[in-house]
Amino acid sequence: MRLKLARVMSTHASCLLRQNCYWRIFDRGPSLSRGYCYKNRTNPDVAPSGIHNVQSIRAKWAEHFKYRNVPEAEVSAELIVAHVLGSKTLAGIASWQIVSKSKIDRINELCALRLRRIPVQYVIKEWDFRDLVLEMQPPVLIPRPETEELITHIGNYQTIQDLSPPRRILEIGCGSGAVIISLAKEYPESFCMGLDQCAVACELTRRNAMKHDTALSVKNIEFNDTTVEGEEVFQSKYDMIVSNPPYVPTIDLESLSPEILQYEDVAGALDGGQEGLDVIKSILRNASRILTSDGLLWLEVDSTHPEAIKKLVEDNSHWNMKYIKTCKDFMNKSRFCLLSSNTV
Template identity: 40%
Template sequence: MPFPNTSCKLQPDIRNTQRERERGMRSSFKKLEHVWQFWTKKFQTQNIPDPNSSAEYIIAHTLGKKTLFGVRPDTLLSKAQADQVKALCKIRLTRMPVQYILGEWDFQDLTLKMKAPVLIPRPETEELAELCCHTLSHLSSREEKVVLEIGPGSGAITLSLLRRFPELQAVAVDVSEEACELTRLNAHMTGTSDRLTVINGDIMASQVFEHLLTHKPFCLGVSNPPYVTTAEMALLQEEITCFEDHRALHGGEDGLEVVRGVLLRCSQLLKSGGHLWLEVGETHPPLVEKFTAAENTWRGFSSRLKYHKTVADLYGKPRFCHLITS
């Protein structure tokens, strides 16, 4: 008995099954614009600062990019990618900064590793690095160049200078062991570790000071020290107070507690004609100038530093102090 011809009946079933499979595959993907809109709105309702950019950086990171510039809004995210975005965005809802969530952040032309509680470099820090770069570029090419950074955090400023000036040597001192470890890691990743000495300790400690004396004279000192006053600390965002090291932020009642120590040590360590660049609070430059000009009894301070000028940041705030040793 011949077999019945069933091909005309089976073929539609096969096509239907294929269409269902394709629909199932499509449903497992989500459009980028929808994912972005969803998490932006979620962040807004939870009062997360910069909700739109927070969502953008997390989605871009998941796609292996820095930002979503040039990425089509109808780009499809796989279920695995959408799940990763969800997991990272849930962490952002705890108020953890995006830089720590991603584990890295760009500073000028460098991509640096980031890890809590090491201080996250701000845009002003990039300005400070540029000011130091400008100063170094005007020093004599015959002069041996050694830079001292007090409080490097992730190493952003020093490493950017080492990358720009191949002949430069640098010493970085930080009281935070985590900051020293991160600076060393970033130095290794940027290929500058052979020209950098990292010292874990307090610059006011005699042992640290004696160690620094073996590296002097320094042609340039730079510091973004803790300068937030006690009153200002209470007003900071949770992203800062809950995740970043308070030792890198709190500068005491007037914000100048650590700044004074930086001025003292740099006065002792910088060579004649050496330069010091500081990032401070907007009310601090006149106080720094007054402190270095006066006959000061603070720890027997007698300054070789002469206040040169104040430079405003991109927002017009007096932020950077430039001093030169006599």
């Protein structure tokens, strides 16, 4: 459940974000810039009058973000200015290009939102995930770059093992729809189902699926022992289950940045209980009941969790799950767990 940018942005903005670890959940952001003074500014939260070119507007807002201790000031300013100018980044826009007053006013409006520590994805109301441009809406969790790699690991494993495309795919906790829509694109003949306990997330997934002309089903259902027993959606078997469940230990939630604490769904999408394993355990307990005999379970988890998950499966053989492998993310951290149903 962590972080990214897509291919359109990967050559520039993605590099900036990844180098600065903007999406790391425990990143506190950059320190205050030194020596900057607003003594002569009547309203520092707008671009100064007389500044009309792209570079000057971007630079002034980046400087002000730093002064106000907004994380990733340079990247935030660039993405907002580029968005208003109809681009992903400023890479293809001349720095001396004159910006109209109406666009400057719009840049000021959006930057004022960023000053309130609203995540830039919510400010510009979209974000890239692989080759998808997805609508973003609070409090639905913003897709993190690591999650893009989950799709890559799934594809690589299917290819290396020479597996047939999964006929039925279930995502537990679909959020914005980034993962289930990507899988539906990869496997167009598969039946794809996304579940989320948040109604706003379900509606957002539906809109993003429609935007990308993707057929899938979405249900507003919380995954737990009771719903697995009673809900119709779990009465059919799935060849693959994918989940990026809440996995942050409750005690660590207070360390999250204001962007996350104030605007993302902390209780529903991040809080994983005392050890960060509450929802993960629920999935492990019930997975074999809704997987085919050789079905696969892919989990994105905290880097400290794979060994704990492996031991849980070994100590609870009645769960009928087999641990297959751990995959690393781009930071070389153990991020993804692959398990299979161990039923006869």
